[in-house]
Amino acid sequence: MGSLSIWRLTLVVFYIVVLIHGSSAAYGNGKTPTTSSPGQPSNPVHTFPAPKKEYLPVFQMNYPRIQIPFEITLWILLASLAKIGFHVYHKITVWVPECCLLITIGLIVGGIMYSVHEESPAVLTTDVFFLYLLPPIVLDAGYFMPTRLFFENCGTVLWFSVVGTLWNSIGIGISLFGICQIEAFGIQDINLQENLLFGTIISTVDPVAVLAVFEEVNINEQLYIVVFGESLYNDAITVALYSLFKYISQMDQVDSIDIFLGTADFFVVGFGGIMFGLLFGFVAAFTTRFTANTRELEPVFVFMYSYLAYLIAELFSLSSIMAIVTCALTMKYYVEENVSQRSCTTIRHFLKMWSSVSETLIFFFLGVTTVTSKHEWNWAYIGFTLIFCIVWRGLGVLVLAQIINNFRTIPFTFKDQFSMAYGGLRGAICFSLAFLLPNTFPRRNLFTTAAIAVIIFTVFIQGITIRPLIDYLNVRRTNRKLMTINVEIHSRAMEHTIAGIEDLCGQWSHYYWKDKFKKINDRFLRKVLIKDNRPQSSIVSLYKKLELQNALVLLDSNGGISGAPSLTSLQEQKPTKPETFLPEEVWSMQELLSKNMYKIHERTLTYTRHSLPNEIRTKEILLRRHSTIRKSMRKAGTWQTPAAAKYYSLPPTVQNLQPRLRLRKSSLTGDDDGDDDIASEINFPPARPRLQLRAKEPRRALQPPRNKLETVNEVRTDSRRTPMVDYENRGGSAMSENSKGRGTGTKRALTPMRQFGLFNEQGLKNKEKEDQMEMEEFRYTPAANRREEAREEASDSETTHPLLNRPMHQYKP
Amino acid sequence: MGSRASTLLRDEEIEEIKKETGFSHSQITRLYSRFTSLDKGENGTLCREDFQRIPELAINPLGDRIINTFFPEGEDQVNFRGFMRTLAHFRPIDDHEKNKDPNVSEPLNSRNNKLLFAFRLYDLDKDDKISRDELLQVLRMMVGVNISDDQLGSIADRTIQEADQDGDSSISFTEFIKVLEKVDVEQKMSIRFLH
Secondary structure (H helix, E strand, O other): OHHHHHHHHHHHHHHHHHHHHHHHHHHHOOOOOOOOOOOOOOOOOOOOOOOOOOOOOOOOOOHHHHHHHHHHHHHHHHHHHHHHHHHHOHHHHHHOOHHHHHHHHHHHHHHHHHHOOOOOOOOOOHHHHHHHHHHHHHHHHHHOOOHHHHHHOHHHHHHHHHHHHHHHHHHHHHHHHHHHHOHHHOOOOOOHHHHHHHHHHHHOOOHHHHHHHHHHHOOOHHHHHHHHHHHHHHHHHHHHHHHHHHHHHOOOOOOHHHHHHHHHHHHHHHHHHHHHHHHHHHHHHHHHOOHHHOHHHHHHHHHHHHHHHHHHHHHOOOOHHHHHHHHHHHHHHHHHHHOOHHHHHHHHHHHHHHHHHHHHHHHHHHHHHHHHOOOOOOHHHHHHHHHHHHHHHHHHHHHHHHHHHOOOOOOOOHHHHHHHHHOOOOOHHHHHHHHHOOOOOOOHHHHHHHHHHHHHHHHHHHHHHHHHHHHHHHHHHOOHHHOOHHHHHHHHHHHHHHHHHHHHHOOOOOHHHHHHHHHHHHHHHHHHHOOOOOOOOHHHHHHHHHHHHHHHHHHHHHHHHHHOOOHHHHHHOOOOOOOOOOHHHHHHHHHHHHHHEOOOOOOOOOOOOOOOOOOHHHHHHHHHHHHHHHHHHHHHOHHHOHHHHHHOOOOOOOOOOHHHHHHHHHHHHHOOOHHHHHHHHOOOOOOOHHHHHHOOOOOOOOOOHHHHHHHHHHHOOOOOOOOOOOOOOHHHHHHHHHHHOOOOOOOEOOOOOOOOOOOOOHHHHHHHHHHHHHOOOOOOOEHHHHHHHHHHHHHOOOOOOHHHHOOHHHHOO | OHHHHHHHOOHHHHHHHHHHHOOOHHHHHHHHHHHHHHOOOOOOEEOHHHHHOOHHHHOOOOHHHHHHHHOOOOOOOEEHHHHHHHHHOOOOOOHHHOOOOOOOOOOOOOHHHHHHHHHHHHOOOOOOEEOHHHHHHHHHHHEOOOOOHHHHHHHHHHHHHHHOOOOOOOEEHHHHHHHOOOOOHHHHOOOOOOO
């Protein structure tokens, strides 16, 4: 490992050298060393010694032509390599957030460049930052934002972002103005307006920095969404205040009309941004409705429309961040319904990639420009800026939280408030805004320096110390003494129960609005924006995505089915006599449990900056549910009734399923292996040869997914039209229930998931189970009713499963 | 939302539910509107599919078990009374209820009843014992795939060993209570119901 890192370091150094050399070549040489034509004097360093006569130039260099793309590429590579390098040293990344390391590297490179008397690279301007570097990050944030959580906390987020930023800016501005009045510091020439402007610049919490740090702190969801949402949405008020104060600062007098206009400006900016975001979001959703034949272009639409929203908002000086975030939020829901699976993956991966690159570059450049820009240092001003930033933020959070706690279902504890206050990091936006100040601005350099100082302070000091502080606060709260294994298990069970009941009761205050929105959504929006209107829910889409995306992943990871617990084996275990457990064993058990038990889903952070959303846990749960249901079904022997065969009989339209179904029937009777059951019903799409390996019966015909969908037809021929889904079988309860023959309702046959034809895993089938919850079209008739249903089935064959209407290429590999 | 609910729920029903469960009038109305919105079949009762339609319950590890607890023995439908009766277990314990005289039947949200609810999550066959298998089932539901069957088995053994006092290799309700005596069950098993 040591040699590897040295290798990387040398690579980095090599790149730096090349970069500097390249820049110096561009800056230094007036002439461009193009061809080595003999007419010109021999050019330094680049060419071979000038030939004596005119030979064909075999080797020539034309640096200026490629200079800009070359430098950009080198910067990106350098920053990314640095990022790789950090992860080699695990010990560092535990303590120091990545952004700090990136800034450090930037500082180093900046130092090198400065010492070589180079200018800051031409690529780094505020325009570049605002137009190219910031949008991917914000788009990524908006796209992956947990919408439910966000809307639940909408009021809080808006409260903190609007009122909080106002509080901070005005507070800092006025206090700094007060400081300026003190003659000893020599900064009396800064008037109130300028101070207010600076206060606005410095008080914006930066989403990039917040994300970078919070990511690693494992903070709870509520807190995360509030701080993060605040950082995104304070853009509106920042833009408004910035333009207001900038305008005012260039005038000598402030009239009340200006304040009024400023307020109006805020609303225009905020709502304008949101409107544009919504507009482009809907247009994008609408466009994707028609992209069935141009699948490759789907990601393009997503990105371009979002970027367009951003740019148009910038055009009108509206809040571009809000525009792009709103666009992403709006678009995501509909687009993910319309586009193909691959496009979906592509979009997600590209977003993550671009945002990672952007973030890396931003911090990197922050370091570089710190060194290379002109500074003016004033101890008093900068020191007091720092102090006031901290003080006002702390006060602001405290006061605002007290007020908003009255309206929240989950109030903020003091610990939460502290985390929020401490997590208000400033970052590159702050810096760019300072840079944006016109050069004619008096004391511009002082502001820039102060901004950089605050950024470096917050990112480094607060970023590094936030994790230990939060751990300390956490540790103080939990009481580990009582933790016997029993307590741990039962507590966790209770927590899951509570979470479930809360969800069941719809325990959010905004449920009413969500319901309303859902109605509007289903009635109008879906018809327009989604092709082949399918009454689906988020769970169904989640199901589809999981199933299609993770089929192979599950295959790879610890053998999927074999890794899943086999409850049959559990049942067959003889009760062992109680052994005595050593304390170490007990302790290791506790560790094992605490690491592996699923966290209550409200408490874990589902959005992660550096990776795609983690759906592992859902997959596991569903996989498990499916496997237990399958086994319970066979234990119950419910498939061997003749009604079962009838149940699987074909709709009149599709003939070629017949052989498959016969095979299925025969496979049901003999096997004791859950895999076979699953496999027999699985229709692997032909394009996935790997899945065929898991199919144990070579006789199984591979049918296109369409047929599988059509088999669902039969399922729906239950004219009673009440969905009967056997979920009790989950967790193996069906085994005990069915074997004891209790209750009429409990004996239900769970038909294999056949809808999508892409199963190779039990877990995938579970996704269908999720479907059932939302879609009444999936009918799983109870065994008791199958005979009835079978009779009715012949008559009722017109009902088509809505899934059948889904275009098949949805499931194209 | 409010108006629709109150026309379908008579006042005397509300009073009865109030007496039985202890919820307030507004809480009952609110939960009734939730009940009706879940009730897609609009026949005044919920079946299991109505519960399963709730997305978060689907991915809750104990989702099925929770749903089960709503349905009394052998039935498939639960009406609003039953719904509220189950939910009443999660009402926070009011201070003034703690010292009721023992002649009155225990309120649904007493500590004992909360513990009984939790106990029933494990005990499916309702024999008032949590056997090793039942424990294993629930454990497996709550745990990821990284834990092997053996490890889980020994965890289950250890759990039973800690709790079992009469040596029957299963946890009875009394033992369950004893094991959790230091845990603040009243707080853990309570939800703040919105008004």
